[in-house]
Amino acid sequence: MGSIEATVNATLLLSRAGVDRRGERRSDPDLFDRLASSTTTRYLPLRDGQAPIRDGGLVLLDVAPAGDGTPPLYLGATTADGAVPAGTDVVLVPVPGSESAGPADAGVYQDDHAGAVVPGAQWRGLRDAVDDLDAVEAGLFVESLALHHWHRVHRHCPRCGAPTEVVEAGWVRRCTADGSQHFPRTDPAIICTVVDDDDRLLLGRSAQWPANRFSTLAGFVEPGESLEAAVVREIGEEAGLVVDSPRYLGSQPWPFPCSLMLGFTAHATGTRAVPDGIEILDLRWFTRAELVSAVGAGEIRLPGTLSIARRLIEHWYGEPLTDPEGER
Ligand SMILES: [Zn+2]
Structure with a gap:
């Protein structure tokens, strides 16, 4: 029998970590340009807290989809071979969701939009999809949800109320008025x-x-x-x-x-x-x-x-x- 800690964490589907976050790359001002010209970069769209799922797996795109105005967020490099090969750099791109459409036509908009962004895939939430995901896919999805939520609710500086801008590849928001830095919260x-x-x-x-x-x-x-x-x-x-x-x-x-x-x-x-x-x-x-x-x-x-x-x-x-x- 292993340690108590291993016994509990080994059974937690959302604690599986398959991503090396590569924090040292976040300060590189040319990071996204480098990633765009790399053959090992993939893009994960996120819409209303849901990711595209096809045949039980996360769908990653070769080319960045049109985003919702949020800058791309660098998630890191995958660490194990699975549905996604090890060493794949993954960039999160929030795409327009149902909030972008009026309530009356939200359903139609969502259906059209899913097909437009990722043909053949279904938008699914983490709880619904996680059973079929491997450790790398689950890690990417969990990280994406947590990081994106923080961006959604920290658009303004808590000190002065001015808008904040995204820096450090998505891991810091900086106040446009006083320059203060704000970091993702848990x-x-x-x-x-x-x-x-x-x-x-x-x-x-x-x-x-x-x-x-x-x-x-x-x-x-x-x-x-x-x-x-x-x-x-x-x-x-x-x-x-x-x-x-x-x-x-x-x-x-x-x-x-x-x-x-x-x-x-x-x-x-x-x-x-x-x-x-x-x-x-x-x-x-x-x-x-x-x-x-x-x-x-x-x-x-x-x-x-x-x-x-x-x-x-x-x-x-x-x-x-x-x-x-x-x-x-
Ligand atoms: Zn401020």
Whole structure:
């Protein structure tokens, strides 16, 4: 058996990294000209958070498509042979999406546009397509979503409100008025299995989820807070429990739109769990047999197999769990 960290991360489909980001190339002012004349450069269009998929694989173009006005963004070079050969430089090109068309004709516009940009491909979201993607394709898609979202919501300087411009091949935005530099953001969030003295697992039902979905507790890390302190605070707030010795188990980027989920497990010093009634409506302790029984009876639903929540639960359980009615 490998390390605990490897055990969790190896099962996380969005943590597969198949791209060398080649950060040292970003400051080259001629980078995109060099890439355009290289035979190993490919372009990935992104539209409304969706990428072109054909025969289960990501479609990369030899020539840059017409973009939506956002400058091209350099993703890096692929590191392993798969559907895309190793050493391929990939450039992200956001293309006009449904936001560009009026609501009345959005559907028609989308259909026409998909065919125009990538013949024969379908626009698909990451969650929908990821099962069929290899590590390189998944890495490119995750990186693209996260980076593009940041550009969409950081068009103005947070200091003075002036427009910002894209520099460093897409990895910095610079204020056109005061020259300040702004870097892509990721929001860290902790997510944690809580286990009692009898090795039972605590799961909660969130106000935001379907009625019978139970999952691990989670929350964003606050400014000035360590990950461990965030675990203790969140479990205290959402379940009224004191936990000790949080232990890190692995992480997964969650670009919906910009989170990094940091997985932990922690031991509860008591068992009297009280939901906060706002974020968490119900809390239950499960033995392994009780969990399998409740899922099998359809009494509760597990989080989707794409999520780190599911993998953390399975880490506690000891092997993969089956939920026939479950989602991704
Ligand atoms: Zn500014």
